[in-house]
Amino acid sequence: MRDCSNNRRGFDRVLMAVAATFLTVSASSALAQDTPRTSAAELAIDAAVPRPEPANVPPPTAADFKADTTAALPDAAKPADTKPVDAQAADAKPAEPTAPATAPEAKPADLATAPATKPADAPKTDTAIAPPAAAPAPATATAPAATPAPATAAAPAAEPVKAASNVPAEDQPVADKLREMLANKSLRTFDRKNERPAAEKFYSAREYAPVFTHGGKLTETGKGVIARLKDAAADGLDPAEYPVPDFAAATSPDALADAELKLAASMLDYARQAQSGRMHWSQVSGDILYPEHPIDPAEVFANVTSAKDASTALDGYNPPQKLYKELKKKLAELRGQGDGPVITIAEGPALKYVAAKKKQPAVEMDDPRVPDLRNKLGITENPDSTTYDATVARAVEKFQNSVDLKPTGVLDERTVKALNSPKRDKQIDTVIVNMERWRWLPRQLGAANVGNAYVILNIPDYTLKVMQNGAQVWTTRVVTGKPGTHATPLLTETMKYITVNPTWNVPPSIIYNEYLPALQQDPTVLQRMGLRLERNRDGSIHISQPPGEANALGRIRFNFPNKFLVYQHDTPDKYLFGKDERAFSHGCMRVQNPDQYASVLLNITMPNERYTPEKIRSMYGSSEIDLKFPTPIPVNITYQTAFVDDAGKLQFRRDVYGRDATMLSLLKNNRGKDLEMVVAHSQPSYSRPPSSSLPSNVYASGDNTGFNSSGPSFFERLFGGGFAQPAPPPVRRGQAQPQRRVITR
Structure with missing residues (x-):
């Protein structure tokens, strides 16, 4: 017979454990309810979660031993007449992690957390029950029927919505x-x-x-x-x-x-x-230097x-x-495109004409393209005929010969392509290369604050013009450099001042190539020419001519400091301006009427001073006078072998420096974009010979002072005081190095 008392004592221990658990849960729930809610989201959740009345809780039984899964029930159950959550509560922020967020119809098993996997530990401490209330997020993830509040709590974890594209x-x-x-x-x-x-x-x-x-x-x-x-x-x-x-x-x-x-x-x-431009100016010559744009x-x-x-x-x-x-x-x-649309020959089968033979008649093909072909080739006979006859064949043969195609008289694919290509001849090529050179020039030729004034000198035309407000203000004849090593460079610089009564500082190239050899023949030649021989600090030779009527630069020098060391100036050799072609200098530009030129420029930059040619001439003497411009005036030296004159007529000039021929050769090589690349030109050597090259009976000033002659550098002598010869900038790889030019009288 079983000992009922022992069984009873076991059952009593079970009841006592359940009761202790229930009291613990009730106390925790009461404390939680006494904690004030701190946010709208917590209040909304608190209102949405049903809470049972104490009287509705049935007495514990042995089946209620799973305390870890039912401990949250006091917060999960509520009478059916609880008011629904309003819309604002549903849109409130997600609940804090400490707030339970479970649906009313969620099953206890759905609320199980880590303690549920260890039921034996549940009765020991309160920590076994706390985790379900502290981790609502996993519960909401497993409750598809959750109220709006739990759904809001899960929203931040959703994948962000991709912005709408504006692309059709x-x-x-x-x-x-x-x-x-x-x-x-x-x-x-x-x-x-x-x-x-x-x-x-x-x-x-x-x-x-x-x-x-x-x-x-x-x-x-x-x-x-x-x-x-x-x-x-x-x-x-x-x-x-x-x-x-x-x-x-x-x-x-x-x-x-x-x-x-x-x-x-x-x-x-x-x-x-x-x-x-299609080609970089450095491809053509080393004596061209325009600003990049x-x-x-x-x-x-x-x-x-x-x-x-x-x-x-x-x-x-x-x-x-x-x-x-x-x-x-x-x-x-x-190109014959001035009066109407361009005629294009359509592609099609080859057309040919076969002349009549002894017993065979001539073969003539018929094609709807022939009328356009007749018009394109300038055939006025039977302009509407579609017959490819002997007249058309001869015209095609002549055209083929003009464009370096084999003159077969057959209208094949290559001939059609050539017919549709822009017309080319010597005049057209000349215009094209001159249009190309215009691309090298700055977009803004003049100085904006003096009415866009600028100087433009055209070497092949031997003319200089002063422009202001888009109109010609003044023009004069000029003498330019000889072809070859003495060619006048193409450049854009700014004229900063004028020197009246300039000193001529002979450039090194003239000293070593002309005057020193002359001294070997006649030691007195420099004295007879009124030139002074000096020795520079570095032992090199310097020759100069003082101001005066016989000075090689005349009475006025126009200074626009540049890397080629060229300028514009007066000259005592006035007879050269009477010649049609005037390429006689060593690189500088001689101006026919320098006093007028000076007054025009000074009146542009200083209109209130009212300079006249007479006022300029009154300054002639033996001392240098610098007249500085408040606003420098751009000087553009160009090479226009084709241009339109004031009467609207197309003018052509001789390619005195061979620039057109060089450019056409480059363009016809079909090198394409390679022509845009900058190339470096080797620079001429201006090394000075040793002092022993002077004749024994010729002495230079400074010889007795141990070569300690003081004074300005050659660049300062050339362009006036206050200008130091600038060191050439570092040459980037592929950048053109401008040639050092020759200065002339």
Whole structure:
């Protein structure tokens, strides 16, 4: 028989443990309820969680031994008539981690936490019950029927919503491909380092939406850019250097994206060459030095794509000067494009004419392109005939011969291409190279604060003009440098002052190449010429001529300090101005009427002083006088063998320095973009011979002072006091080194 008393004692211990657990939970719940809520979210959760009345809790039984899962029930149950949570409570911030967030219908098993895996530890301490209240987030994740408050609490963990794209849906595939292509480091569409970053920045700002197409069709911007590229020949450029993709054949996002970037690259190539030239001036000669004015690719993207007329915006990168635009008009007239549209011969089968033989008649082909061909070749006989007869064949043969094609008389593919290419002849080529040289010049030729005044000297025309407010103010004849090593350089500098009664400091090249050999023959030659021989501090020889009527520089020198050491000046040899071709100097430019020239420049820079030629001549004497300009005036030395005169007539001048021939040779080599690269020219040597080269009976001033002759440097002597000869700047790799030029009387 079982001992019931022992069983009873075991049951009593179970009841006592359950009761102790219940009291502990009740006390914890009461303390939690007494804790004041600190936020709207906690108040909302507190209102939403049902709480049972104490009388509704049934007495514990043996089945209630799982105290760890039911300990949270006092906070999870509530009468059915509890008021619902209002909308503001539902939108409140997520509850703090210490607040339980369980749904009314959540099962106790759904609320189990780490202590539930260790039921044996539950009765020992309060820490076994605390974790369920301290970790509501896992509970809410497993309760799909949770109230709005728990749902709000889980929202921060959701994946962020992607911002809506501004790219039209039909362009999104192309945009995605553009993003991929620009991110590819192996992309070779853009030739220059600064172009690709500009393209990436431009397209990323558009979310990579294409700008030249929309929905696979060309936009107005795309049409405008293509029209300008195809008409590049009108500006003396080569359309072949700006290829236009076939957008009609681009039917896939990949093809459209590729065409987009290729057109952008051609657009940048056109803008760059239109502004700076197809070739760099250093390719032509070492005695050319103009300021660089490269394009900004980012500015080109912004300017062209935002313009109302993209073609006009792209055309704006060509030179803005009036003389350039006049040459452009003359180029169209020379090509026969001045009075109407350009005639284009369509592609088609080869056409030929076979002459009649003994028993065989002539073979004549018929083709609808023949009337255009007759018009293009200037055949006035039967202009509407579609027959490719002997007359047309002879005209084709003559054309083939003029463009270095085999004169077969057959209208083949190469002949059609040549017919559709811009017309070329000697005059056209001359105009094109002169348009190219205009691209080297600064966009702003004059000084803005004196009415855009500037000096422009044209070497082949031997003329100098002073321009102000877009009009010619004054002009005169000049003498320029001899062809070869004494050629006058092409440059842009600023004239800073005028020297009246200048001293002529003979340049080293004349000293060592001309005067020292003359001294070997006649030791008195310098004395008879009124020249002074000195020895510089470094032992080199210096020869000068004091101011005076017989001075090689005349009475006035016009100073615009430059690396070639050239300037403009008066001359006692006035008879040279009567010649048509006046290339006689050692590099400097002699001015026919220097007193008038000086008064014009001084009146531009100092109008209140009222300088006249008579006032200038009154300063003539034996002492140097410097008249400084408050505003320096730009001096542009150019080489224009083709230009339009004041009467609107196209003028041509002899290529005295061979510049045209050099440029045409470079252009016809089809080297393309290689011509844009800067090249370094070797510099001539101006090493001075040792003092022993002087004849034994010739002495230089300073010989008795141990070569301690003091005084200004050669550069200071050349351009006046206050100017030290500047050290040449470091030459970057590929940068042209200007030649040191010869100074002449």
